[in-house]
Amino acid sequence: MDSINGSFKKGSVQKIKMIELFNLSKNLILNNTRLCSYLTIAFVFLFSFIFLSAGSFSLPLIDRDEPRFAQAAREMLEKKNYLVPFFNGEYRLDKPPLIYWLMIFSYSLLGINEFSARLPSILACSILSVILYRFSSSYSPRFRLFVPLSFICSVQTLIHGRLATADMVMVLFVTLAQWAFLNLLHKKSWSWLFVFWISLALGFLAKGPISWLVPLFTFILFRFVFWRKPSSILSLYFIPGSLFCLGIISLWAIPALIETKGLFWKIGMGEHVIRRGMEAFDNRPFIPFYYFISPFLSLFPASAFFGLFVETLRKKWSMDNAFLLSWFLAPILIFSFYATELPHYIMPGFPAYFLVIGQAISETKPTRFSILFALFLYILFFVFSLLILFLGFAAGPTVDNPLKPVFLSIGLIIFLLSLFSGAMMHYAYKNSSRAISISIMATAYITLNCVFGFLAKDLHSLSLTSRISPLFKNMPFSSQNYAWGYTEPSLVFYSNKIWKWDPLSSQLNPPYFSLRQETETSLSKALLNVFQGKKQPQLAQKTNFSVDNLPPPGKWGEGKIEGLNLGRMSWVKIEYSYQY
Known part of the structure; x- marks a missing residue:
C-alpha cells in the first residue's frame, strides 16, 4: 500500500510539474509579443496554404486559361527562351512573363504537374493573407485575424487562389502598392x-496596366470625390519613381519587343486590353451594373457583412477609410465601362473590403440593418446549398449520374463556408461562448479541406481531357494531332504536343491522333434530361451519362468517349482514332 501511495504521490508531483511547465511556456509566448506575432503570421500563412492546396494536386487544369499558362511556361522552359512565351508552338503574347517565370521555378522544384503550375498562385495568395493581417493591425488589432481568414474563405479567392493564372500574383503586388501608397500619404518613407x-x-x-490603373483611379476617387482635402503626393517622387519602375520593366520589355518586332505590344495591349474593352470577349452579353451585383457572390460569405461595411464607413469616416473605399471602388469604376465582364476583374479592390469589415468587427456595433442583411444573405445561400444538395440526391444513383458527387460537394462547400463565417461572427460578438465558435x-x-479533395478527384475522373489523356502516353514527338469541335487547350498540356484545330480532311499516315466532337450538352440541359429520364424510364438509356473506361492504350485504336468539358461546363461526346 505504501508503494502504491508513493507511486501516486510521485505521479501527482510530475503532473503538477508538467502543468507548471506548460503555464510557464504559455506565459513566455504570450508575454513575448514578437514571438507571438511570428507564430500568428505562421498560422495565417499555413492556414491559407493548406486551404488552397487542398485538391490542387488532383484537380485537372481547367480550360481554357490554366492549360495555356501552364503549357506556355513549359514551352518557355523547353525552348530556353525566357523573353517570349509560346503556346502550341505559336506566340502567346497576351500576358507579360512574370507568372511564367514563377511557374518555371516551381517546375524546376516539383516537376511539371498541376500542383506545381498552381503553386505561384497559392503562394501569392498565402503571402497576401499575411500582408492583410499586418495591414489590418492599424485598424482592428483585437480581431485582425478576421481579415485574412475571411479573405481566404471568400468564393473568388478560393477559386483564383488555386488557379494557374496571373491574377493572384497581380492582386498581391497591387495590394502591396496600395499599402505603400497609403503610408506615403501619411509621411515620407524611403522604404515604402x-x-x-x-x-x-x-x-x-504580372498582368499589365491594371496594376497601374487601380492606384491611379484610387487616388482620383480619394482626392476629388471622397476626401477632397489637400493630399501631397510629392512623397511619391513621381518622375524618378516612374523612371525607376519603367527601367525595371524595360529590362524585359525592350528585348521582347525587339524579338517579336513589336507584336507583343500590338497583341498584348491592342488585342487583349483595348479590344476587350471595346468588344465583348467570346460574345459575352453586356449586363448593366454587373459589378455592383457580382461582388455579393464573389465575396461570399463575407458579403454578408456588407451592412457592417456601410455602417463602419459612415460612423468611422477618416482619411484611411476614404482611401479604402476609393480602392474598393476603383476596379469597379474601371471595368464598368469595359465591354468584357468577368467577376474576377475587380479582385484588386477586394482587399480593401476586408480591411474595412475588420474594423467593423472590432469597433462597430451591428445595427438592425446590418444584422438583417447578414441573415438575408446567409439564409439565401443556405437555401441555395440545400437546393444543390437536393439536386445531387434527386439525380439518381452515381452509376446513372456521375455528376452527383460534384453537386453534393459544391452544396456542402457553400454550407460549410456559411457555417465558418457565422462562427467567426459569433466569436467576435459573443465573448461567453468562444470555445464553441472555435470548435x-x-x-x-477540416471538413472543407476534405471536401475540396473529394471534389477535385471527382472532377478529375469526369474531365474529358483527363479521361482521354492515357492515350497520349505513347504519342511520338512526330505525331500529327487534329481536333475539331473539342479544341480545348488542356489537350496541348496533357499531351505536350502540337495540335491543329481543324477537321481531318484526308487519311493521315501514322503517327497521328484525331478526335472530333460528336455532341455537346450544357449541364443544365443534361441534368434536365436525367430527371426526364427518371419520369420516363423508356428514355433513361438516352439520357444517362456514360463514363465507361477506355481500353488500354496501344499502338492504334479508335472509339468514342464522353466526359465533362470544364471550360464550357458541358457534357461532351467525342470520337477518336489514333495510330502510332
Whole structure:
C-alpha cells in the first residue's frame, strides 16, 4: 500500500510539474509579443496554404486559361527562351512573363504537374493573407485575424487562389502598392517608396496596366470625390519613381519587343486590353451594373457583412477609410465601362473590403440593418446549398449520374463556408461562448479541406481531357494531332504536343491522333434530361451519362468517349482514332 501511495504521490508531483511547465511556456509566448506575432503570421500563412492546396494536386487544369499558362511556361522552359512565351508552338503574347517565370521555378522544384503550375498562385495568395493581417493591425488589432481568414474563405479567392493564372500574383503586388501608397500619404518613407514603385513594376510584369490603373483611379476617387482635402503626393517622387519602375520593366520589355518586332505590344495591349474593352470577349452579353451585383457572390460569405461595411464607413469616416473605399471602388469604376465582364476583374479592390469589415468587427456595433442583411444573405445561400444538395440526391444513383458527387460537394462547400463565417461572427460578438465558435470553425475548416479533395478527384475522373489523356502516353514527338469541335487547350498540356484545330480532311499516315466532337450538352440541359429520364424510364438509356473506361492504350485504336468539358461546363461526346 505504501508503494502504491508513493507511486501516486510521485505521479501527482510530475503532473503538477508538467502543468507548471506548460503555464510557464504559455506565459513566455504570450508575454513575448514578437514571438507571438511570428507564430500568428505562421498560422495565417499555413492556414491559407493548406486551404488552397487542398485538391490542387488532383484537380485537372481547367480550360481554357490554366492549360495555356501552364503549357506556355513549359514551352518557355523547353525552348530556353525566357523573353517570349509560346503556346502550341505559336506566340502567346497576351500576358507579360512574370507568372511564367514563377511557374518555371516551381517546375524546376516539383516537376511539371498541376500542383506545381498552381503553386505561384497559392503562394501569392498565402503571402497576401499575411500582408492583410499586418495591414489590418492599424485598424482592428483585437480581431485582425478576421481579415485574412475571411479573405481566404471568400468564393473568388478560393477559386483564383488555386488557379494557374496571373491574377493572384497581380492582386498581391497591387495590394502591396496600395499599402505603400497609403503610408506615403501619411509621411515620407524611403522604404515604402521603394515598395510602391517595385510593386507597380512587378504588378505590370504580372498582368499589365491594371496594376497601374487601380492606384491611379484610387487616388482620383480619394482626392476629388471622397476626401477632397489637400493630399501631397510629392512623397511619391513621381518622375524618378516612374523612371525607376519603367527601367525595371524595360529590362524585359525592350528585348521582347525587339524579338517579336513589336507584336507583343500590338497583341498584348491592342488585342487583349483595348479590344476587350471595346468588344465583348467570346460574345459575352453586356449586363448593366454587373459589378455592383457580382461582388455579393464573389465575396461570399463575407458579403454578408456588407451592412457592417456601410455602417463602419459612415460612423468611422477618416482619411484611411476614404482611401479604402476609393480602392474598393476603383476596379469597379474601371471595368464598368469595359465591354468584357468577368467577376474576377475587380479582385484588386477586394482587399480593401476586408480591411474595412475588420474594423467593423472590432469597433462597430451591428445595427438592425446590418444584422438583417447578414441573415438575408446567409439564409439565401443556405437555401441555395440545400437546393444543390437536393439536386445531387434527386439525380439518381452515381452509376446513372456521375455528376452527383460534384453537386453534393459544391452544396456542402457553400454550407460549410456559411457555417465558418457565422462562427467567426459569433466569436467576435459573443465573448461567453468562444470555445464553441472555435470548435465550429476548426470542424468546418477540416471538413472543407476534405471536401475540396473529394471534389477535385471527382472532377478529375469526369474531365474529358483527363479521361482521354492515357492515350497520349505513347504519342511520338512526330505525331500529327487534329481536333475539331473539342479544341480545348488542356489537350496541348496533357499531351505536350502540337495540335491543329481543324477537321481531318484526308487519311493521315501514322503517327497521328484525331478526335472530333460528336455532341455537346450544357449541364443544365443534361441534368434536365436525367430527371426526364427518371419520369420516363423508356428514355433513361438516352439520357444517362456514360463514363465507361477506355481500353488500354496501344499502338492504334479508335472509339468514342464522353466526359465533362470544364471550360464550357458541358457534357461532351467525342470520337477518336489514333495510330502510332
